Amino acid sequence: MTTMTQNITQVYQLFIKATPEQIWEAITTPEFTQRYFHGARITVTPESYRSLAPNDDVWGDDAVLEFEPPHRLVHGWRSLYSPELAAEETSRVTWEIDPQDGGYCSLTVTHDQLEGAPKTAASVSGAGWMMVLSGLKTLLETGKPLTG
């Protein structure tokens, strides 16, 4: 957190032993997301990205900007789970799924347009996205969630 420009674009990439369809399903259906995304039930349609807390609070309600199953999803991001973060501007999350040799896919998550959301940028960076993504990988590869 030493400069103003830090963290306004964050890139996370990992390799998952799963098909693009399996990864797409794990990203876009609430039955899957609640097992690795802090318990959030996330439903993605071509129009909207909606995230519900375990207690039915709305954690996210944003527009879907690109919807190309099973390879590319772009949606808005506003952290409605915290009033302080929710007051910041909407940022953008891009999911890219690229099949590799050997039954693997690379999954690249880019969280950008965070210029107007410095607190959100700090809150999702590092452990934030990494816990979600390593949980997603573990769930797809072993059938079990990372924690609990």
Add this chain to the structure above:
Amino acid sequence: MTAMDDDRVFKALADPTRRYLLDRLYERDGRTLTELESALEMTRFGVMKHLKVLEDAGLVVTRRSGREKLHFLNPVPIRLIHDRWIDKYTERRVSALADLKTQLEETG
């Protein structure tokens, strides 16, 4: 992550210049080659070679932005190594100490 991916990450980290480049990106992400080489007393080609090793290990991901190629730190492989190696051994040491404590308290 396969054993081969682990090898790449460990090899990439086993060099002070590459660790320095990662630290630079940690300070501020999304830098160009020109920015990164300015801090090093090394040829442009030398820095490119190091960045290629980091990219192959998945520690650096590049993105095009207009005419520029920007380098981003990808923290996920280090996290996975942490989960796989560091957690495992520190947990064991901690539980060994806990066992020792229990044993001493029982006999004492």
